[in-house]
Amino acid sequence: MTKFEEFEQIIEKLRAPEGCPWDREQTHSSLKKPCIEEAAEVICGINILEKTGNPDNLKEELGDLLLQVVMHARIAEEEGYFTMDDVIQGIIDKMVRRHPHVFGDAVVSSSGEVLTKWEEIKKEEKAGKEWTEAYLPEAFDEAKRLIDAAAERKGVV
Template structure:
């Protein structure tokens, strides 16, 4: 195993050299928090993808890319005199110690459920210290929309504002689908794109909360559906290619038949 302090020090030095205003990389020299943020988000998703692949080598590489993003932001903050990487590492270590008194020094034990409850109390206290008021304060705007929808209503549910069960969410889903149907069945001259967008948003919001009520992560559900679509459509393309055709040369009925065949094979395990 590599010596951690030495490796971190080397990475910090690499970042400093890349950002050096005289001898650094021209691209790195001109970046700022806003331009680097999209890369940070992208790297987090690539870590998740590496985990899904089950490849230790890929995970090692992607975790390095994500760590580099943290080093990058810390370096830009240090240049502004705000804080350095050591402050970031120290702050998160202190936070974890503060949030886990049953591990670090306190004479108490907790179950997993008790720890979750204590964690939420601690986070609420920290939000209050930052003058973030309101039940929904502190839920990041930058989260994927489906994830944020689930988090918003989970937080609201803690104060009693929630559907009682998944069945009631399904009822709401049917209601929202009906409202969308009303909008899209209007005469062409009466269609209201803003209203349609609003109703589609309501439908997605309820779907996110249906997943939450079933103890599912909505983004994970959608990623699974994406993979399934890619797999089945790939079967369609491969089959058509074997027949000397392209999807564009085929009818919808032809492709639908192949889609059903792909489903049949999946269920049969073939």
């Protein structure tokens, strides 16, 4: 068993009827705040690494962010939407599609070309899904409110 599989089993047990009441109560919506906070704390970990050379905080915060991903995937599986394997397969497929210069015949000569091609492929993938863009302003506003609230709670503002 891999460490990742062991971690998935821990989350499954925490969410089981005999598991932790708090973990069982969590929903996608209730985890918005911790998700955005953990993402911000990863940035803090990166900053600490860059300033001090110490990777310990980044390692810890990446684990906390991974917890958010695994919890959301577990909740989605319980709701019959998708599994962690589906999430992983989706990102595998996306990375292969968006790197035709590595996994296909495309040729690029600079990282700028890679980014241009990435955006072209992304636009093709999103064709017919333009409605998702309508949700972005609201999501960014909500993320900003959550970050501001977290900063206030932690005494940063």
